[in-house]
Amino acid sequence: MLRKTLSLLSALLMLGIVCQAQWKPAGDNIKTVWADKIDPKNVLPEYPRPIMERQEWKNLNGLWQYAIVPLKNAQPVEYQGDILVPFAIESSLSGVQKRVGEENVVWYKRSFDVPSSWKGKSVLLHFGAVDWKTDVWVNDIKVGTHEGGYTPFSFDIAPFLNKAGRQELTVKVWDPTNSGPQPRGKQVNRPEAIWYTPVTGIWQTVWLEPVAQSYIAGLRTTPDIDKKMVTVEPNVLGGSYADVVRVVVKADGKIIKSARASASQPIEIHIDEPKLWTPDSPFLYDMEVTLLKNGKEIDRVSSYFAMRKISMAKDEQGIVRLQLNNQNIFHFGLLDQGWWPDGLYTAPSDEALKYDIQKTKDFGYNMIRKHVKVEPARWYTHCDRLGILVWQDMPNGDGEPHWQMDKYFDGVEFQRTAESEAIFRKEWKAVMDYLHSYPSIAVWVPFNERWGQFKTEEISDWTKAYDPSRLVNPASGGNHYPVGDMLDLHNYPEPKLYFYDAMRATVLGEYGGIGLALEKHLWAPDRNWGYVQFKTSEEVTNEYIRYAQELKKLIKTGYSAAVYTQTTDVEMEVNGLITYDRKVIKMDEKRIRETNLDVIEALK
Numbered sequence: 001m002l003r004k005t006l007s008l009l010s011a012l013l014m015l016g017i018v019c020q021a022q023w024k025p026a027g028d029n030i031k032t033v034w035a036d037k038i039d040p041k042n043v044l045p046e047y048p049r050p051i052m053e054r055q056e057w058k059n060l061n062g063l064w065q066y067a068i069v070p071l072k073n074a075q076p077v078e079y080q081g082d083i084l085v086p087f088a089i090e091s092s093l094s095g096v097q098k099r100v101g102e103e104n105v106v107w108y109k110r111s112f113d114v115p116s117s118w119k120g121k122s123v124l125l126h127f128g129a130v131d132w133k134t135d136v137w138v139n140d141i142k143v144g145t146h147e148g149g150y151t152p153f154s155f156d157i158a159p160f161l162n163k164a165g166r167q168e169l170t171v172k173v174w175d176p177t178n179s180g181p182q183p184r185g186k187q188v189n190r191p192e193a194i195w196y197t198p199v200t201g202i203w204q205t206v207w208l209e210p211v212a213q214s215y216i217a218g219l220r221t222t223p224d225i226d227k228k229m230v231t232v233e234p235n236v237l238g239g240s241y242a243d244v245v246r247v248v249v250k251a252d253g254k255i256i257k258s259a260r261a262s263a264s265q266p267i268e269i270h271i272d273e274p275k276l277w278t279p280d281s282p283f284l285y286d287m288e289v290t291l292l293k294n295g296k297e298i299d300r301v302s303s304y305f306a307m308r309k310i311s312m313a314k315d316e317q318g319i320v321r322l323q324l325n326n327q328n329i330f331h332f333g334l335l336d337q338g339w340w341p342d343g344l345y346t347a348p349s350d351e352a353l354k355y356d357i358q359k360t361k362d363f364g365y366n367m368i369r370k371h372v373k374v375e376p377a378r379w380y381t382h383c384d385r386l387g388i389l390v391w392q393d394m395p396n397g398d399g400e401p402h403w404q405m406d407k408y409f410d411g412v413e414f415q416r417t418a419e420s421e422a423i424f425r426k427e428w429k430a431v432m433d434y435l436h437s438y439p440s441i442a443v444w445v446p447f448n449e450r451w452g453q454f455k456t457e458e459i460s461d462w463t464k465a466y467d468p469s470r471l472v473n474p475a476s477g478g479n480h481y482p483v484g485d486m487l488d489l490h491n492y493p494e495p496k497l498y499f500y501d502a503m504r505a506t507v508l509g510e511y512g513g514i515g516l517a518l519e520k521h522l523w524a525p526d527r528n529w530g531y532v533q534f535k536t537s538e539e540v541t542n543e544y545i546r547y548a549q550e551l552k553k554l555i556k557t558g559y560s561a562a563v564y565t566q567t568t569d570v571e572m573e574v575n576g577l578i579t580y581d582r583k584v585i586k587m588d589e590k591r592i593r594e595t596n597l598d599v600i601e602a603l604k
Contacts (some may be wrong), residue, residue, distance in 0.1 A: 030581045034348040058208040064110040088199040091344040100175035100200045110491040118210040123158040128204025137170040150374035151430040175200040181420035183395040185372040189544040212298040214238040221437040236263040250286040277306035279366040282387030306439030333367030333559035337529035364596030383440035391443040396451035447475040460484040478508035490533040507561035512576040521579035530575040557601045
């Protein structure tokens with residue numbers, strides 16, 4: 001018996017060694033410190049969706065088979081090697097680092113087991129995000145298709161599972177990058193300057209989750225501090241009118257409220273003397289949501305929410321100010337691209353994902369503008385817990401109209417095709433639905449500059465009507481129309497106030513971009529780019545502080561928010577506070593923090 005046990009342990013050890021040997025980061029580009037810690041058998045092991053968490057689940061990240069084949073070809077008989085999911089195939093951490101192109105597709109394949117305890121349950125196959133068009137087969141049966149590169153989707157695969165033994169999962173992905181009209185952010189086929197490497201295929205966690213035939217598919221949570229109330233709208237699939245949803249609210253581990261309603265109804269819960277969420281005190285209430293059928297519990301999820309209010313009002317000088325919990329607050333933050341030299345769209349670990357947010361707090365900022373990208377769910381939970389306001393951009397796509405520099409542009413807007421417009425509307429709604437319940441989200445930004453900007457007034461009005469609990473920045477630095485809640489100006493490198501809107505908040509959506517290229521920390525040593533460049537950390541810090549002093553003056557005369565470019569270097573851009581590999585903070589952190597806190601205090 002001992003000999004058999006030792007033989008089994010030896011075999012498992014050898015399997016682990018072989019698995020490790022099959023994967024290593026591809027290419028010789030710079031990498032983060034977290035790249036060296038990746039275990040291909042335990043990739044991004046954290047529960048992917050902490051705002052709606054169940055106890056049972058199975059992670060499908062790890063080594064899959066892949067093949068890049070022409071779009072017109074059928075499923076390959078033979079695959080070309082292993083890829084580490086969920087890293088995009090163009091990334092180093094995928095172990096592949098190959099381009100795909102619109103003329104090709106990526107096929108993925110892996111097998112998996114389903115625990116015997118899941119028998120009789122629905123089994124949800126979740127994809128955090130896949131860029132862009134995804135087709136999915138289970139045991140050679142096509143189970144679904146999804147279009148969209150930034151939001152989660154799932155399929156109930158229980159009807160297609162074998163009764164016993166291994167199950168086979170096959171995924172096909174096509175992504176036209178900048179050759180198509182779909183949202184794609186900064187990705188281009190020929191990266192240069194402010195444009196980056198394409199990201200194709202699976203780039204967030206793939207996972208399985210067992211649920212009952214009736215289950216909680218989503219929660220839409222909206223606080224109202226003026227009424228001392230939070231509204232919870234459960235999305236129950238497979239339920240009946242008689243099913244009941246119970247919500248239990250906890251503060252500091254103690255139950256403070258409980259309420260029930262039919263599964264088809266929103267639940268309004270009054271919170272006595274609510275503790276308000278702020279960047280300085282990001283208090284979160286825990287919430288347990290249970291689905292009951294005939295009095296019996298059939299599903300339960302853990303969640304959380306915050307009591308906070310996003311609004312705006314005129315101050316004593318008549319300047320429109322942004323407000324948090326009915327108090328003026330200057331939103332001051334970083335333009336955060338969310339790119340990684342080794343994982344591209346995907347952070348190498350949860351620790352890495354949290355790092356950029358934590359450093360933003362350490363630098364003294366209270367806000368992040370998430371720039372033309374949508375992050376995994378855990379990123380927003382980190383913002384909720386750490387206390388960071390988020391301006392959420394819609395990833396840009398398609399073409400651009402003429403850039404009109406007048407105060408208000410009354411010319412002809414960009415004309416999208418019917419297909420392009422439908423894609424935008426569908427994906428923007430999906431982004432808003434995905435992120436609605438995260439308290440850190442403060443501002444929706446449907447357009448960045450003029451990239452893909454169309455029907456601005458209509459899109460802005462729809463965004464505001466769909467979520468009146470947040471502010472709408474209709475076009476950050478784009479063609480300006482008198483719509484939405486903000487007039488957003490971009491000016492590089494130093495801050496300037498050249499337009500002003502007395503009816504909306506006037507904000508500086510981008511400025512700065514002070515460059516410093518540090519040898520051994522560069523993506524492209526011979527092609528570095530920044531709006532202005534200096535040679536030492538002291539010079540860059542001094543220039544940053546000079547801009548901040550100018551910004552303080554402009555706050556008094558009209559600015560109500562500002563966004564500095566940017567958190568980290570990204571590929572050929574060297575204008576980050578931190579190097580692209582996250583190994584060097586390029587400015588004097590102490591001086592930057594003191595300066596930033598002073599800027600935020602200018603309104604108080």
